[in-house]
Amino acid sequence: MSDNGKTSAKLIELTNLEKIYRVGTELIRALRGVSLTIAENEYVAIMGPSGSGKSTLMNIIGCLDIPTSGTYSLRGQDVSKLSQSRLARIRGRQIGFVFQTFELLPRTTALKNVQLPLMYAQTSNKRKRAMHALELVGLTDRAAHRPNQLSGGQKQRVAIARALAQEPDIILADEPTGNLDSKTGEEIMNIFDWLNDKGQTIIVVTHEKEIAARCKRVIRLLDGRIASDELNERGLRTSAERPTSMARAVS
Amino acid sequence: MRSVIHILVVAATFVREMVAGSARNVATAFVQIWANKGRSILTTLGIIIAVTSTITVVSLVQGFGDHMTKTFRGYGTQYMVVRPYDPSGNHRHGVGRVTLDMGDLEAIRAECPHIHRSTPFVYARDGTITYGLETAEEVPVRGVSEQYQTIRNFFVDTGRFFGPIDIDSAANVIVLGRTVLKKLECDDSIVGQYVEMYGERFLVIGILESKGSNMGDDQDNTVMIPYSTATNMFPSQRRYFQFLVEATSEEDIAAADWEMTRVLRTRHRLEPGQPNDFRISRQDQTLREFDRFRNIASGVLGGIVSISLLVGGIGIMNIMLVSVTERTREIGLRKSIGGRRRDIMLQFLTEAVVLCTLGGAVGVSLAYVLTYIASLHPNMVPISVPYWTVILALGCAAGTGVVFGIIPAFKAAILHPIEALRHE
Numbered sequence: 001m002s003d004n005g006k007t008s009a010k011l012i013e014l015t016n017l018e019k020i021y022r023v024g025t026e027l028i029r030a031l032r033g034v035s036l037t038i039a040e041n042e043y044v045a046i047m048g049p050s051g052s053g054k055s056t057l058m059n060i061i062g063c064l065d066i067p068t069s070g071t072y073s074l075r076g077q078d079v080s081k082l083s084q085s086r087l088a089r090i091r092g093r094q095i096g097f098v099f100q101t102f103e104l105l106p107r108t109t110a111l112k113n114v115q116l117p118l119m120y121a122q123t124s125n126k127r128k129r130a131m132h133a134l135e136l137v138g139l140t141d142r143a144a145h146r147p148n149q150l151s152g153g154q155k156q157r158v159a160i161a162r163a164l165a166q167e168p169d170i171i172l173a174d175e176p177t178g179n180l181d182s183k184t185g186e187e188i189m190n191i192f193d194w195l196n197d198k199g200q201t202i203i204v205v206t207h208e209k210e211i212a213a214r215c216k217r218v219i220r221l222l223d224g225r226i227a228s229d230e231l232n233e234r235g236l237r238t239s240a241e242r243p244t245s246m247a248r249a250v251s
Numbered sequence: 252m253r254s255v256i257h258i259l260v261v262a263a264t265f266v267r268e269m270v271a272g273s274a275r276n277v278a279t280a281f282v283q284i285w286a287n288k289g290r291s292i293l294t295t296l297g298i299i300i301a302v303t304s305t306i307t308v309v310s311l312v313q314g315f316g317d318h319m320t321k322t323f324r325g326y327g328t329q330y331m332v333v334r335p336y337d338p339s340g341n342h343r344h345g346v347g348r349v350t351l352d353m354g355d356l357e358a359i360r361a362e363c364p365h366i367h368r369s370t371p372f373v374y375a376r377d378g379t380i381t382y383g384l385e386t387a388e389e390v391p392v393r394g395v396s397e398q399y400q401t402i403r404n405f406f407v408d409t410g411r412f413f414g415p416i417d418i419d420s421a422a423n424v425i426v427l428g429r430t431v432l433k434k435l436e437c438d439d440s441i442v443g444q445y446v447e448m449y450g451e452r453f454l455v456i457g458i459l460e461s462k463g464s465n466m467g468d469d470q471d472n473t474v475m476i477p478y479s480t481a482t483n484m485f486p487s488q489r490r491y492f493q494f495l496v497e498a499t500s501e502e503d504i505a506a507a508d509w510e511m512t513r514v515l516r517t518r519h520r521l522e523p524g525q526p527n528d529f530r531i532s533r534q535d536q537t538l539r540e541f542d543r544f545r546n547i548a549s550g551v552l553g554g555i556v557s558i559s560l561l562v563g564g565i566g567i568m569n570i571m572l573v574s575v576t577e578r579t580r581e582i583g584l585r586k587s588i589g590g591r592r593r594d595i596m597l598q599f600l601t602e603a604v605v606l607c608t609l610g611g612a613v614g615v616s617l618a619y620v621l622t623y624i625a626s627l628h629p630n631m632v633p634i635s636v637p638y639w640t641v642i643l644a645l646g647c648a649a650g651t652g653v654v655f656g657i658i659p660a661f662k663a664a665i666l667h668p669i670e671a672l673r674h675e
């Protein structure tokens with residue numbers, strides 16, 4: 001389906017992005033001129049020490065925040081000039097966010113959690129689509145369970161299903177395995193590998209080398225600047241196997 | 252043409268969006284309220300109390316009002332009562348003084364064109380009536396003329412009422428109320444028989460139709476004798492001589508009042524500036540007075556309701572602000588997956604409205620329970636909860652939700668998604 005980075009159209013194009021926070025009189029320059037292009041079907045790891053601006057960058061890419069200066073175009077559309085409600089629309093339809101802390105609604109079943117973005121986007125066939133997304137992460141049999149009845153790994157899989165429900169252009173995952181043990185984290189990464197194999201563009205923020213090693217491109221940030229941006233030979237596998245934990249649910 | 256279709260399509264989409272969104276928001280609201288049951292109940296207490304007390308009081312006032320109006324209409328609204336009245340109030344007149352007499356009544360009959368019918372009216376001492384071995388004790392005795400039944404719509408349904416001949420001759424004839432009949436343990440066949448009262452024999456000539464009871468006062472526990480008979484037996488009762496008069500129509504009541512006042516003042520030789528030594532009470536005034544009372548009661552009630560809704564609303568606002576703070580992360584999440592400001596706004600506004608409306612519904616149910624309990628009292632007039640109060644109460648409750656939910660909902664809507672998600 002895909003072969004390394006020289007793929008189709010530019011999906012994300014950042015030029016000279018800056019983000020400055022003002023705390024009292026102090027100015028914190030979280031991003032100091034980041035320029036970056038990400039094409040469709042890429043599988044990118046963003047690494048860097050704490051405070052280097054990884055989350056800040058992800059939030060801007062995810063239209064949750066706007067840059068102080070510089071431009072961001074998503075599929076050729078200049079996002080930095082859009083209204084609040086247009087940004088919400090983009091978040092709902094083009095972007096799937098996966099958080100370190102899952103952020104599932106309590107007292108709400110897995111299925112309803114997955115349906116949430118579909119409801120805001122007024123999509124038809126909500127139930128069918130949500131069930132399909134749950135199937136992709138191998139959780140059809142947990143559809144009626146509430147978050148407090150799920151393990152950490154299962155919660156994160158529900159969150160991934162929620163991100164997938166609208167068939168977004170990009171999945172953005174900010175330390176998705178940060179709250180999970182290494183084995184469960186690996187399971188989550190297996191899902192990402194498989195999804196990317198099927199053509200999904202994914203950006204993962206991580207501290208762990210093992211996780212970055214699975215990606216096809218690794219970008220390192222340092223003090224709000226890109227320190228390195230290289231293709232990852234080991235990540236360029238020909239194909240990822242469907243995660244075993246999911247085989248049961250799909251077959 | 253095309254633009255019209257376009258507008259229609261946009262409108263239809265908007266309506267569909269609103270309906271779908273509302274259903275989802277209401278469902279979410281129920282989940283949220285159920286998750287905080289105790290808190291929700293305490294919060295809506297103000298609204299519950301406001302709604303319960305309003306509906307109960309309105310139902311009671313309405314019930315009494317309807318009953319009163321009906322009773323007055325049943326007795327006729329055209330009649331007036333003329334009573335002797337001591338304007339100084341504090342010093343007693345000498346025994347035997349008569350402030351109203353038959354001469355006054357005759358003058359009224361002759362000189363007041365707007366008076367249609369009239370009767371003297373004497374309250375004799377309460378009588379003890381004996382028939383065979385049975386007695387009916389302490390029965391109010393009214394001395395009246397034959398006009399009385401027409402003026403008060405109080406007719407006999409067995410036998411006859413006394414006529415002018417009985418009155419002229421001050422005959423010992425008597426008309427019995429239904430309750431008295433029951434106390435004497437006999438039926439309508441008593442007509443034509445004699446009963447004993449004040450140590451004298453009275454011929455029973457008729458039985459009054461049943462009037463039921465008015466606010467615990469049994470209208471059928473009475474007997475009537477000719478006024479002439481009453482004043483003959485109890486001359487001292489003359490000073491309580493009253494008239495019952497009927498105006499030619501309801502519109503003529505005021506004119507009749509004025510005419511009688513003039514006639515009586517002339518006959519009693521009252522100088523201009525001297526107060527009347529009689530009093531004319533008009534049924535239309537009594538009704539009007541009651542209406543005034545009803546309006547004042549409604550006004551006071553309205554004030555109490557607005558204050559309690561205000562207090563209840565502030566409670567709602569407070570709890571909604573708490574809820575928004577507690578659910579800041581949820582709001583951030585909702586925004587990050589495509590929730591717009593207006594979606595969040597509507598969600599929290601719906602929650603406030605649902606909370607208030609539920610409080611209103613509980614209040615309405617409690618009001619039904621309270622009015623039911625009140626209606627169990629034996630002397631209670633018939634009461635029911637008017638439908639309009641239920642609709643109005645629920646409307647006000649929902650309105651309170653909108654008014655006091657706006658600030659918290661707005662606060663939620665304008666949260667920055669990232670800051671909301673970072674909230675501890």
Ligand SMILES: Nc1ncnc2c1ncn2[C@@H]1O[C@H](COP(=O)(O)OP(=O)(O)OP(=O)(O)O)[C@@H](O)[C@H]1O
Pocket residue numbers: 021022023028029030048049050051052053054055056057
């Ligand atoms: N809302 C904010 N106000 C002020 N400063 C902020 C804010 N958000 C981030 N910063 C600062 O911006 C810098 C980058 O933060 P960011 O969260 O992007 O780092 P990170 O690379 O994600 O770190 P970590 O690995 O610990 O998550 C940090 O110095 C941080 O203190």
Ligand SMILES: [Mg+2]
Pocket residue numbers: 054055056174
């Ligand atoms: Mg971070």
